[in-house]
Structure formats: C-alpha cells, structure tokens
Amino acid sequence: MGTRILTVEDDERIRTAVKLALEDEGWEVEEAETGEDAIARFTRTPSDVVLIDIMLPGVDGFEVCRSIRRQSDVPIVMVTARADTHDVVAGLEAGADDYLTKPFVPKELSARIRALLRRARPASPGNPRLRFEELEIVPQEGVVTRGGDQIHLTKTEFRLLVELANNPGKVFSREDLLEKVWGHGVFGDGRLVDVHVRRLRTKVEADPANPRHVVTVRGLGYKLQP
Amino acid sequence: MGTRILTVEDDERIRTAVKLALEDEGWEVEEAETGEDAIARFTRTPSDVVLIDIMLPGVDGFEVCRSIRRQSDVPIVMVTARADTHDVVAGLEAGADDYLTKPFVPKELSARIRALLRRARPASPGNPRLRFEELEIVPQEGVVTRGGDQIHLTKTEFRLLVELANNPGKVFSREDLLEKVWGHGVFGDGRLVDVHVRRLRTKVEADPANPRHVVTVRGLGYKLQP
C-alpha cells in the first residue's frame, strides 16, 4: 500500500543518499541507472512518483521524462547540476512537474515530493480495484469484500493482502513481507508473518485449510493466486 | 475566459515585472499588496493560480497560503528572496505546490505555472449536492440538514464533514484530515481529530455510539459511509 518512487540516477553516491532520504519518509524506492532501464521498469510496474537526473549515459533525462509522460500522469521531478533556466523550462515543457538543482537538501526533496503527491493522489485516475474471483479489494477505502459481502480485516491483515495483491502471482519471502508490511527495522521473529497469513486466510478463504488465494510456496514464501 | 492569476507582492517593481511576464503568456493578472488584501480578493473571486511572496507586511506569505488552501485546491506558488531550505519546506508544508527563490527568470516562473495548470484539478462542476440517506450537505451555504431539519455545526465540524463527504467511502488518515481541515502548522496532534469526529457524531448521528455515517476504520482513520 506504500508509495513507490522510481529514481533514475547514474551516480551511485547520490543514488543511495537519495534512497535513504526517501525511505526515511516511509516510501519504497526503486532504482534505475540508465534511461532505458528506467523506462523499462516503469512500463513493467508503474511507480507513484519518478525522480529523474537529466544527465544520463545514453537516453537523457528529458527523453525519459517524455517517454514516461506519454504513458502515465505520474508526478515527475527532474534533478540536475545545471542551474540553467533554459534547462528548467525544457524539463517542465517535457512534462515534468517540478525541477530541482543540485546540490539540494533531502528535506526539500521530500517536501516537494509530498506536495506533488498531495495533489496527484485524489486525481489518480480511477481507484485501482483489485479483483480475484469472488474477492474484491479497494485499497483507498480500506474495504475487502468476498462475494459481495464486506469482510473485516485488521490493519496488518489489510496491508498484507494489498501487498500481495499488488503483484499477483509473485512469491514474497517472509523478509519481503516484513519489510513491506511492517516497515524496515523489525527484527525478524520467525513466525510473525505466518501467523498473520493464517488470520488473513480464516477471513478471506472459504476453506482456510485449502487456501485458493493466499497460497504458500514451500521454502520460498507466500503469494496471491491470480 | 482566460486563466486568472493572483499575485501577492509588496514590492511594486517586482510586481509589475511579474505582471508583464505573465500577461505575455496570455494570462489575466490580479494584484494584491498585502496578505489581507490577497485573502479578501481570493475569497471574493477565486483565481486559477496564486503567486505569493513570503515577506509581506502584516500577515505573512505562509499564513496567506494556509488561508487560501483552506478554502480551495487552487495551485499555489511561493516566492521569496530567502533561499533557506527551511523556508522551502515550510512553504510546501503550508500547502504550496511550488517554491521559487529570487532572483528568478520570468521564463522559469511561466514554465512552472504552466506545469501546475496542466495538472490542476478540473473544477468540480456546479453543485455537487451531497446526500447520505437522511443527511444533506450544502457546502456553498454552510448548511447541513438531517431528515429535513437543519442542524448546527461549528466551522471545524463542518469542514471536517465536507472533507469526508467529498470522497465518500475513502478512508482519511488523521494526518490527511489535519492537513485538509486544519491546514498545516498544527503541532500538538494528540487526539485532536478524534475529539472533533466525536462532536460531529453527536450532532450528525442518531446513535453516536453506533455511527452509520461517520465510521472509524481502526488503524487507518475515518471515512464517510456512502
């Protein structure tokens, strides 16, 4: 359910610094080193915000921006060392929503991203309803229904389900889930995830002993059957 | 009908320079010299974009921003001579969408405004009359009726209800509500929202202990049942 941010930056030091700052805000960060990589990643699984450095090897930031803008309304922030006004204008004309010049303070980056999210969220086209046969999930409303009847999930159960549902079929290890659902900084107690998966099943599955949606992949983790 | 921009700036030279630059883009410009003036003008006839200088005599730019944001979703750009990151963050937290530091090039200002307009939410058409069973809300008139009888809500209670009613079914976290209803700059955040939700319930619900409209989603926040 978290906010996902894609950062495109070839300088590794800056990349990790930015990543840490953004994760501090509770956002998930995905990294790309080249323009091609960024476009590919975004096409595969769109993020909620994109952060683009202009100077990249190969396809440059402007092109990445245009390419992503062509397929989505996602908020885009451009970053560069060049403080040239011409660049700023070019970036915004390419479809970016904001433009930052290095060096910048992480706090400001976070604040600007938050401002963009505040505006983008409600405008987000159609709430992505997730359906799996008789199961329906409406993340925005915190609602899950089975065969039309609403079922009550606790916060953790809900987050767990949404996380799995965001990538149907993908197997999540316990570590993955701990990280995504509980956030970083949880020392892994072995059976924590298991217990919650179980409680999720008793609510979501018709026959919890023979789950049809939340299935376990022995030795690897859990996944949601598409 | 063109795009109208309200600029708030006490330095006359800058004001006219900005005005010329914006009119060059084909936008209509309305000027205000003080914060009070700006708020009054905006309240009378809302513009499509607001440009606010932070350092103003009397009510400062942050306050103007919060005040306008409280009554509208209009795109807001803050401008200042101070390049202090702290200010930028404060501005964005106050509800601004972008932040420029002087000196800036008119071209950049125009480009940023254009970017904001591109994303601006289409104004809600006409009267979105809000009805929820026996509850009726008329935002423009500040009136709420239950079963035909008008009920009295305080300002805060009313804003809270309208905010929830604008997205029926959507869950609002306490942070969401604090931001939207109170505007930023709220420090002590204890159970503030809870208390107001409670008072709202005692007035709006037949049985406040078993609310049918303003329901709480444990662990997530509150929502208005559609």
Place this chain on the structure above:
DNA sequence: CAAGATTTTCAACGAATTCTCAAGCGCCTG
C-alpha cells in the same frame, strides 16, 4: 471587557489487535 461559544489538551478506560510461544502436522529426503 465580559459572557458565551468553540477549539484544544489531557488522562484514563476498555476493547481490538498484535505478538510470542510452543505444540502439532505433513511433506520431502535420505
């Protein structure tokens, strides 16, 4: 300025939820 209305803070209670622990069960492997 004072009374009244409204907003905000505070603390305590009860209930819902999360987490831990330990035993049980079944599948895979040797």
Place this chain on the structure above:
DNA sequence: CAGGCGCTTGAGAATTCGTTGAAAATCTTG
C-alpha cells in the same frame, strides 16, 4: 520409512488504538 524441516494452529500476554468526559485555552460577539 524414519527423521528433519518448514508450515500451521491455538491460546494467552502485551501493546496499541479509539472513545470519552472534563477542564483549560482561545476565539467571538455584544
């Protein structure tokens, strides 16, 4: 086919979360 490893299950303890009443602080109004 026996043992181990990994997953499931149940129940109890600890924690978090929301509700509530009342009082303090602030704002409005006459």
